[in-house]
Amino acid sequence: MNEPEWVQHAIxxxxxxxxxxxxxxxATGEPAAAHRLLELIPWLDYAVELGTSGLALGPVFASETHGYDTTDYFAIDPxxxxxxxxxxxxAEAGRRGLRILLDGVFNHTGRSFAPFQQVLTQGPGAPTAAWFSLDWPDGAGPGIEPGYRDFEGHHHLVALDHEEPAxxxxxxxxxxxxxxxxADGWRLDAAYAVPSSFWADVMQRVRSSHPDAYxxxxxxxxxxAAAVQAGGIDSTTQYELWKAIWSSLNDANFYELAAALERHNALLAAFAPLTFVGNHDVTRIASKLEDPALVQHAAVVLFTVxxxxSVYYGDEQGxxxxxxxxxxxxxxVRPLFPPSPHDLSPIGGPVFALHQELIGLRRRNAWLHRARTxxxxxxxxxxxxxxxxxxxxLVVLLNLSHEDQxxxxxxxxSVLAGQAAVDDGSALVPARGWAVLG
Known part of the structure; x- marks a missing residue:
């Protein structure tokens, strides 16, 4: 296990x-507004109030469009x-005790990435030609575009050749x-598309100078688990559990969730997965669930296993x-947020309060980081x-039926969160209700 000690408390x-x-x-040479990154600062106290301990940023580096087509890895997107x-x-995040996780796209780049542009300009003799998997036509020279391996059929995303030491x-x-x-760590985008041997080499070298990075x-x-072990990384995204949570709630089929929790236990023997019910790549949990009231149940599972x-911005507001x-x-699923928390609709208040309650419970029970179910x-x-x-x-009770159970x-x-009447070794849980007991 390479995971830094601080991650045990990370939300x-x-x-x-x-x-x-x-x-x-x-990308534009004249953005309509400057210094937009500073617009996150009014939200740092909100993140603390929510109970989270870190800010996981999507792409912030110069790119062509959505950030996952990076053009300059050493520059903030203008x-x-x-x-x-x-x-x-x-600095402002650190002053509030918030960690920073960056999103690194190291499987592929945008076409405007300088080493690839060098290939297009100079041809097969470009010093960076070996960075990519290229297919040159006969007699190719400067100014001739080769065929190249891309990312999952997206031709504007140029795949890097991870066998190249450079x-x-x-x-x-x-x-x-x-x-x-x-920064305190990295999310490795499309890590599954990169050979584990590449990650193992990179991790060993970066950890030598930054042993506390995640x-x-x-x-x-x-x-x-094999990906973690072979690649020397700390964790992976837990998509299996995400799918089981919303699917079991929609289908009233807790057998699916129970099976996923058994699999989750096996993973926890090796590492602590990154768990979530929403992120930038999936339909919002409040839209995914046929009954949005069951967002409560989804959040309960997230914070008690x-x-x-990880909470995706806006999910805590419904x-x-x-x-x-x-x-x-x-x-x-990647919307504009208002200028400050004071501008949020009060409609989201109950969902925010629920998240506060459950995150508070989680923070008071940091041992849950590696708990089995x-x-x-x-x-x-x-x-x-x-x-x-x-x-x-902790004991978690989830009731999807329309009758008390x-x-x-x-x-x-004792009832630590939710609603239940505890008496003589049993608890009465309301219809469509839940409770966490201690």
Missing amino acids: WWQVYPLGFVGAEKA RLGSLEDFDTLV VADFVVEVMEYWLGRG FVGEYIHGDY GGTP YRGIKEDRAGGDDD EVLHLSNEVLAYRSVDESHA RLGTAGAT
Whole structure:
């Protein structure tokens, strides 16, 4: 386990900056507003009030459009501001005890990335030609464009060749530069598309100078534990649990969630996954659930099982948004936020209060970071589980039925969150209700 000790207490508030500040959809030489990154500063106290301990930023580096087509890894996107603005944000976050997680796109780049432009200008003899997987036509020379491997059919995203040592050197340099400017770790975008041997080399080198840094890879399918071990990273995104949470709530099928929690237990034996019910790539949980009232149940699971929880900005206010498979299909889940927390609609107040309550519970029980779950009662509509470590336990009761349910408490005697009437070793949970017992 390489995970830094501080991660045990980490709860991220994830923000997609380009959307949050209403930046232009594409790079421009004259952004309509300057220093937009500083517009996050009024929200830092909000993140603290929510209970989170870190700010997980989406892409902030110069790019062509959405940030995942990076063009300059050493520059802040002009639509967001400057290096000085970044430094100010980091300092203000640090003053409030908030960590900073950056989003690094190291599988592919935008076409305007200088080393690729060098290839287009100079041809096969370009010193950076080996950085990419290129297919040159016969007789190719300067000014001739080669075929190239892209990212999942997106031709504007040029895949890097991770067998090239210079690419690893470059990624190490980028990571160390921003860690040196105050970042605390990296989310590794599309980590699943990069050979684990590449990550292992890069991690070893970066950790030698920044041993307290945190690295979480984006993995959607596959053997998460093997990816962590082979790549030397700290964690992966827990998409299996995300899917099981909303799917089991929609289908009133807690058997699916129970199976996912068993799998989650196996992962926790090796590492603490990054857990979530929303992020910048998926439909909002309030829109994904057929009954939005069950957002409560989804949040309860998120904050009472092992892992490192992440809250996607707006989910704590009950925001809705649907991701669509089309150009611009992410815009609805990457919205503009108001200038300050005072401008939020009061409609989101109850959902915010729920998140505060559950995050507070989580912060008071930091041992949950590596807790395992034991299923105590299971039916389609009712689930009871105990989250435990060597010396602590909480009992979670979830009721999807339209009738009150009486469940055993496994020795728990007090209601820590939610609603239940506890009496003589059992608890009465209201219809469509939940409770956390201690």
